Amino acid sequence: MSRMTRQQANALLADGVQADVRDSAEVLALLERQFEAALRHRSSELTGLAELLAPLLDAMEARRQQRVALVRALLGENATMAQFIATLAEPARGALAAAWGDLETTVLACKTASTRNGGLLAEQFTVMQRVLHGEDHTYAPR
Template sequence: MTRKDALARLLRGVGEDVRDYRELQAMLEEQFMAALRYETARLNDVAERITTLVETLELRRAERVALVTEMLGEGASMSDTFPLLTRPAREALEAGWQTLEELVRECKEHNARNCNLLMDQHGIMQRVLHGEEQIYAPV
């Protein structure tokens, strides 16, 4: 693959990731609403869709790392590729990369929120089903 092809693939991949991370955000919101409503079937469905999408995102991330490493060597970052592009493409990649970083951060926050909710719900159900844990040992 030529450097030009690799850079084009990077630009395309970042655009695809921006699109898919927006979809992931929507799925995480759907997961949160399903958890609030205790909709088990919907939770299972959205979990499967999230898993499939995250696998796709991981494949593109690995491809991106491989492309950057191939072009610039071990330890290079995406920002190191920006100067390799001409102005319109460079600006598009920089903007896409910044958007992608923001979306990743937001998805991590939504995922943590969902995890906390599900863990809290699990804890409540355990207390309802099995009673409170004894804090002090009986005398």
């Protein structure tokens, strides 16, 4: 990567956070659709949703890695995003702090939805295994 100015790095970081805010909202909406599809046992819809989720999550992960690298390059190996935000002048500081807060909130909601969806899918899988193969102790002596 070519050398960039601090101003360019700041702009890249701010743009990346905004992109993640946008994409995380879309991920959350897709996770809600995934839950509804799982409840209704619509496997083809689940497959389609997974295909929509994957590139969004990959892009968010790439931006996260870039963000970590940039903040560390600017402020040191153990620097955090909060420390980076604190270095900015207003109004950039307030705008990025608000966007970062929105991102954190949405990511937590995504994690909660993902855990819920995974639990539902695991439960459905367990039920289907019992239906297909019976329970281990069904014919065991008492």
